[in-house]
Amino acid sequence: EAGVTQSPTHLIKTRGQQATLRCSPISGHTSVYWYQQALGLGLQFLLWYDEGEERNRGNFPPRFSGRQFPNYSSELNVNALELEDSALYLCASSLDPDRENQPQHFGDGTRLSIL
Amino acid sequence: GDSVTQMEGPVTLSEEAFLTINCTYTATGYPSLFWYVQYPGEGLQLLLKATKADDKGSNKGFEATYRKETTSFHLEKGSVQVSDSAVYFCALLDPGANSKLTFGKGITLSVRP
Numbered sequence: 001e002a003g004v005t006q007s008p009t010h011l012i013k014t015r016g017q018q019a020t021l022r023c024s025p026i027s028g029h030t031s032v033y034w035y036q037q038a039l040g041l042g043l044q045f046l047l048w049y050d051e052g053e054e055r056n057r058g059n060f061p062p063r064f065s066g067r068q069f070p071n072y073s074s075e076l077n078v079n080a081l082e083l084e085d086s087a088l089y090l091c092a093s094s095l096d097p098d099r100e101n102q103p104q105h106f107g108d109g110t111r112l113s114i115l
Numbered sequence: 116g117d118s119v120t121q122m123e124g125p126v127t128l129s130e131e132a133f134l135t136i137n138c139t140y141t142a143t144g145y146p147s148l149f150w151y152v153q154y155p156g157e158g159l160q161l162l163l164k165a166t167k168a169d170d171k172g173s174n175k176g177f178e179a180t181y182r183k184e185t186t187s188f189h190l191e192k193g194s195v196q197v198s199d200s201a202v203y204f205c206a207l208l209d210p211g212a213n214s215k216l217t218f219g220k221g222i223t224l225s226v227r228p
Contacts, residue, residue: 006184031214043159043204056213091160097214103149104208104216106159115156 002027004107006091012113013081021110022078025093031055032074033094033104035065038087046089049074049098078112086114117142117209121219129196129227135220136190138179138205146207148172148181148188153156153202162190162203197226 005024013019025032034046047057061081072093078085088111091112092104122137138148151159161169163172168183179190188205205219 033214033216034214035216042220044218045215046212047216050214056215058215093215094160094214103147103161103164104214105161106151108158110157 004091004093004105005105006089006110008110009062009108010111010113012115014115015081015083017081019078019081019085019112021089021091021112022077023074023076023091023093023107025072025074026089026105029093029095029105030072031094031097031102032068032072033092034074034076035090035092036060036087037090037109038084041087045089047076083112083114085112116189117207117217119205119207119220120215121203121205121222122157125225126222127227130197130206131194132226134190134192134195134199136203136205136224138188138190138219140186140188140205140207142186142207142209144209149206149216150177150179150188150190151204151218153204155201161206164174176189184207195224195226197228200224200226207220217219 007022031050048056052069066076068074088109090109092106094102118141149164151163152162163174165181167170171180177192202221204221
């Protein structure tokens with residue numbers, strides 16, 4: 001079974017540009033989650049999508065946005081990039097979260113570097 | 116709010132040593148608890164989980180028991196290997212938190228041959 005796949009592996013941008021990160025969930029998983037792992041800040045929850053809808057959002061500014069497609073894959077868009085957006089962005093997926101205790105399975109991440 | 120506290124690191128052990136990594140939590144509901152492992156240059160892998168009090172999660176020789184009375188979920192392994200060198204994260208999923216995983220800060224384990 002293929003795991004969560006993310007692309008690209010690395011992304012280099014400059015301040016003010018826009019970045020798009022992509023995620024394909026495990027087959028059969030309907031929920032996709034995005035987390036930011038920045039140096040010194042640990043893992044922070046960004047967004048949760050389920051069945052095409054945004055269900056929950058972490059404490060991030062509106063320039064962090066995303067969407068989920070009918071095939072359950074997802075994009076994370078970051079506009080007006082700032083230096084502190086440099087981080088590893090991890091995508092995770094799970095089965096229907098309304099079924100209790102579904103673990104989230106993670107991809108290998110996209111390393112976003114802002115110059 | 117929910118929080119997870121892990122012991123300070125890093126931890127360095129010799130091969131075949133016993134490992135304990137402490138984790139305590141605060142949650143408003145009755146959370147599920149997880150240990151994730153991150154190998155260098157990779158994402159997070161689910162190591163084990165426990166969903167209710169007194170449950171024991173186990174995988175690859177690692178174990179952790181959900182202790183509601185002490186709000187703890189300590190990770191143990193009887194004999195570590197060099198290949199266990201990684202960063203270990205304790206996490207909780209509170210049913211009332213809209214599927215947001217709350218992570219501890221992680222601890223780096225280095226195992227010497």
